[in-house]
Amino acid sequence: MKLWSDRRLRLSLTGLGGQYLLALLAVGAFSVNTGNNLLYLVFSLMLGLFLVSGVLSRRALQGLGVKELEEGNLFARVRGGLRLRLQDSGRGRVRGLELLLSMEDGEVQPSFLGAASRSGETSVVFQVRAGHRGWTRLRRLELRTRFPFGLLEKSRFIDLDQPLLVLPHPRTPPAPPTSWRGEGHRTLAQEGVSSPEGARPLRVGDPPGRVHWKRTAQRSQPWVRTFEEERPLGLHLRIDLSAWAPGRPFERELERLSGAILQARLQKREISLEFHGASGAHEARGYTACWRILAQARAEGSTDRAEAAEGPLS
Template identity: 60%
Template sequence: MDLWRDKRLRLSVTRLGVQYLLAMLAMGAAAVNTGNNLLYLVFSLMLGLFLASGWVSRRAIQGLHLRGVEEGNIFARVRGGIRVRFRDDAPARMRGVEIHLEMEDAQVEPGFLAGGEGRGEGVATLHVKPGRRGWAGLRSVEFRTAFPFGFLEKAWRFPLEQRVLVLPHPRSLPPRQDAEGDRSRPRTRPGSASPDGARPFRDWDPLSRVHWKRTAQRGTPWVRTFEDEESAGVRLRLDLGAWEAGGPFERELEVLSGSILQARLQRRQVFLDLLGRDGRVELEGYTRCWRALARARAGGLCRGPEID
């Protein structure tokens, strides 16, 4: 494929390139007016350097092919990562390429590909900060380079028709004592009597497991944990019919999202009960619960493409 004739290619002169062109033209005008051979030589060298910069930057961006974009777990108003996969036909070539992603309602920091690593398949992680939860469209991925001298910038754009799901912001709040999900009953498997560590006291923990030394050190109750201890998990509940669209509903989703994140850090199972006009749906697992909250609508249905 001829890169110069590709409609996705955008060529622009940088600020440094404009300054360089003005200096080169001034040098050429001085050479013509004075007839000085030394000035002609300097002008020729400057022109050759400018053309070489364009040729090298053309090779630096040539041979890159977009393979796909992977979303991962991205939270609203939190810096997360999106992975861009690409194929490099010349893995030994120096690149100096910036990778830009255009995403709806989000701030995206570009990634960088130095090249010369000798791998034909590559992955670049771009940091994004979405502004809201829900579906967000990915519009394009662009490879840009001004390598090696910064006179010319070439950008190769790949349009996208893809959506990623932005999860609710994980709001961190003190546990609510009336919430079913904030209580758990540990279950120790038979034969697991070897102490493993300690953790803060939770409701329904037996007093026989209190770690008195750690409690005295911290000033709050702590209990012993054991190897292969199996947790009863965290059960969360959301009644869609009891909410109206707006700020309070979004804050409730963020509180639930924060509870899921806390449970994941504590390696506890998570269950989410969604109640709506069409009944009740029970979800299990961090990712499934997060995605259900990201697509939840106040007063909406529990079943259907919005939740399942």
């Protein structure tokens, strides 16, 4: 049941609020018919409680504004966090707000803001699952409250129209082909004594003395210890956009490259991506830069040419 609605604010009566309002009217009717002062007092207290609920819930929505959106690395078809920074002039005021974010081609889980920040700024994290890579938009932020008694529900809408870049799904890459230049199977160790740092899967050339037996037993495959002074070799990827036609094979290739970048990041390896297209050859370095290039990549080849291509990387 909506009592009042416009573009930015909506006021609605909850189920509990409707029952409370019926009880309030019944007490008022009995007090008028009987002239009982006690019923008048109960009616006044109930009416005051109803009005206080509306006023406090309205105040909980005031003093909030969107300041900045922190994208981070959001992958397609993978649940990730999206941080929204809000201007908050509530000075510690209790809010009890449910925040709902609407996004094109994606699902966003509601978030919650319990109290206002005294610093004038607060952050809210949303769990997001985007459907496809590329640019999408955040349309609207809804601030919803039933604070403090759950009788009235107020909603305030903030239009965002904020662009958001979704990265390709990080598909687990296959065994590294020889066409991936710079793919190293060894690590570069400096002279001197180094302390253990972690563990990684066994590679060709690793000494047997570095086998991590506990991790090997857990993963059912050989793992070795890594050391602080080991420097893994970098990874260089290359793709020719003119060799691919738009379609699912091209998207799978981008997902494999995205997975290779993620694997290199987990292994703390340097990464570079060389891509060829209609505008010429370009090279990107760094995890985020490579991901953003893949997220915006468009196939430039014809179907016949893509079928004649021998491989995705050259």
